[in-house]
Amino acid sequence: MIACSWIQFMIHDWIDHMEDTEQVEIRAPDEVAEGCPLKSFRFYKNKKVQTGSPKPEIGFLNSRTPWWDGSVIYGNNNDGMIKVRTFKDGKLKISGDGLLEHDEKGIPISGDVRNCWAGFSLLQALFVKEHNVVCDMLKEHCPDLDDEKLYRHARLVTSAVIAKIHTIDWTVELLKTDTLLAGMRINWYGFFGKKIKDLIGHKFGPVCSGLVGLRRPRDHGIPYSLTEEFVGVYRMHSLLPDKVILLDIKSATSENRSTPVQEEVPMWEMIGKQGERRLAKIGMEQMLISMGHQSCGAVTLWNYPSWMRNLVAHDADGEDRPDRVDMAALEIYRDRERNVARYNEFRRNMLMIPISTWEDLTDDEEVIEALHEIYGDDVEKLDLQVGLHAEKKIKGFAISETAFSIFLLIASRRLEADRFFTTNFNSSTYTDKGLEWVNKTETLKDVIDRHFPKMTGKWMRCSSAFSLWSSDPTPRNCIPLYLRPASACYVLVSILACFFLISCFQ
Numbered sequence: 001m002i003a004c005s006w007i008q009f010m011i012h013d014w015i016d017h018m019e020d021t022e023q024v025e026i027r028a029p030d031e032v033a034e035g036c037p038l039k040s041f042r043f044y045k046n047k048k049v050q051t052g053s054p055k056p057e058i059g060f061l062n063s064r065t066p067w068w069d070g071s072v073i074y075g076n077n078n079d080g081m082i083k084v085r086t087f088k089d090g091k092l093k094i095s096g097d098g099l100l101e102h103d104e105k106g107i108p109i110s111g112d113v114r115n116c117w118a119g120f121s122l123l124q125a126l127f128v129k130e131h132n133v134v135c136d137m138l139k140e141h142c143p144d145l146d147d148e149k150l151y152r153h154a155r156l157v158t159s160a161v162i163a164k165i166h167t168i169d170w171t172v173e174l175l176k177t178d179t180l181l182a183g184m185r186i187n188w189y190g191f192f193g194k195k196i197k198d199l200i201g202h203k204f205g206p207v208c209s210g211l212v213g214l215r216r217p218r219d220h221g222i223p224y225s226l227t228e229e230f231v232g233v234y235r236m237h238s239l240l241p242d243k244v245i246l247l248d249i250k251s252a253t254s255e256n257r258s259t260p261v262q263e264e265v266p267m268w269e270m271i272g273k274q275g276e277r278r279l280a281k282i283g284m285e286q287m288l289i290s291m292g293h294q295s296c297g298a299v300t301l302w303n304y305p306s307w308m309r310n311l312v313a314h315d316a317d318g319e320d321r322p323d324r325v326d327m328a329a330l331e332i333y334r335d336r337e338r339n340v341a342r343y344n345e346f347r348r349n350m351l352m353i354p355i356s357t358w359e360d361l362t363d364d365e366e367v368i369e370a371l372h373e374i375y376g377d378d379v380e381k382l383d384l385q386v387g388l389h390a391e392k393k394i395k396g397f398a399i400s401e402t403a404f405s406i407f408l409l410i411a412s413r414r415l416e417a418d419r420f421f422t423t424n425f426n427s428s429t430y431t432d433k434g435l436e437w438v439n440k441t442e443t444l445k446d447v448i449d450r451h452f453p454k455m456t457g458k459w460m461r462c463s464s465a466f467s468l469w470s471s472d473p474t475p476r477n478c479i480p481l482y483l484r485p486a487s488a489c490y491v492l493v494s495i496l497a498c499f500f501l502i503s504c505f506q
């Protein structure tokens with residue numbers, strides 16, 4: 001569940017489509033209305049703008065900053081940024097119990113408060129704590145830094161810690177293969193690895209030293225932004241469970257692995273203001289440990305959380321909207337509204353082999369039957385979401401291969417296009433101690449250890465905080481990572497691609 005909350009934490013750092021003032025209504029056709037919790041629902045269209053280019057002529061606006069700038073805790077605009085700061089020693093507001101502070105309406109004071117739930121707001125609080133200890137550390141080593149400078153340096157450091165955890169910890173847990181482990185570590189540290197990069201700095205280009213620390217940002221001729229395809233593949237609401245299983249961490253048997261369940265709380269009670277009140281009673285430690293012990297949902301068909309089909313969505317200020325929505329239907333509508341290609345066209349655009357029959361997509365006969373019923377034999381009509389959820393998965397992958405191709409492209413782009421991960425990833429921008437902090441923090445577990453020193457030792461058996469905490473640690477493999485068959489292949493392909501590109505430019 002921590003992995004699930006993490007990705008919502010990241011989405012709320014990157015994207016939220018701006019809405020128009022015009023409302024529309026979707027009505028369930030009579031044949032299926034019986035199975036729909038809402039027979040009809042109203043919502044706002046997305047705000048369309050002219051792009052000024054011939055293709056696509058129409059685009060949509062993002063109300064969050066797409067950069068990896070920690071806006072999920074720092075805010076997306078001036079008012080938002082002012083709201084979260086204490087204006088003392090660079091720090092952000094946090095309440096005495098370690099959770100987020102709230103305004104008089106009970107809405108959390110944080111960079112992003114829309115559609116929040118307890119697990120998401122807990123991660124926001126954890127990284128506010130992280131920001132504040134970075135401020136303490138910087139103040140100790142650079143006593144001349146004033147509030148503004150401490151805030152700015154600490155923001156850079158904390159955002160880079162978040163980006164690093166996402167790259168070499170979260171992504172690797174989600175796509176558990178040696179190839180990905182190698183690929184993501186190469187993105188951050190390069191083929192030479194951490195030890196050599198620490199020793200010699202960023203030398204001999206991105207393959208040898210990684211994208212982070214490149215001399216100049218690379219945007220491949222297109223200004224950085226996140227694409228509609230990216231938003232499409234990140235629609236992973238089926239990760240969300242029906243209920244949160246709270247463990248009784250004070251019980252005498254806590255040290256055994258069979259910690260008793262204290263309560264099962266329906267997810268809808270953990271959302272918005274109500275969820276914040278529940279979280280305040282539960283407390284950060286119990287919530288974190290419980291989430292660590294609970295699996296999230298699978299990104300697969302017929303696993304969409306029922307409570308999301310009758311959801312009280314929030315407006316941008318975190319207030320409940322009067323009209324409930326059926327998120328499952330809305331997600332299909334949104335992709336169509338934004339002209340995101342249907343599944344087969346999407347694959348063609350990614351230079352992937354399209355499907356010709358339903359059997360190319362899945363072996364599941366029940367799914368094939370349902371696809372026939374909805375789309376007949378016309379595989380071109382298959383909606384992206386349905387295809388992504390139905391596609392058979394590569395072993396070790398929590399997501400489809402189609403989604404994975406977008407993941408990989410954008411994972412690199414987010415780093416290489418950003419000057420704070422390239423030109424300015426240096427000690428004069430981050431400070432010496434700030435850069436050292438980023439360099440020494442490798443995983444979410446490191447951050448949890450910093451703020452809850454006894455927690456992971458007592459409760460976490462596994463290697464990554466994104467795994468199920470009671471699961472076995474990743475076994476030691478005496479074959480070095482880049483010599484393992486799958487990752488050696490990745491490294492070889494990267495090196496060949498590099499030589500190819502160099503020869504093209506000569």
Ligand code: HEM
Nearest residue numbers: 004007008011015016017115117231234235236237313334
């Ligand atoms: C309790 C938890 C969550 C709630 C209540 C929630 C609710 C919502 C709502 C109401 C929207 C806007 C729908 C629209 O009008 O288009 C949305 C968008 C979205 N959500 Fe969630 N969500 C939750 C968790 C997650 C998680 C775990 C993910 C995982 C990746 C996620 C990914 C997204 C994405 C990619 C969008 C589209 C953003 C955009 O169109 O700009 N959400 N969510």
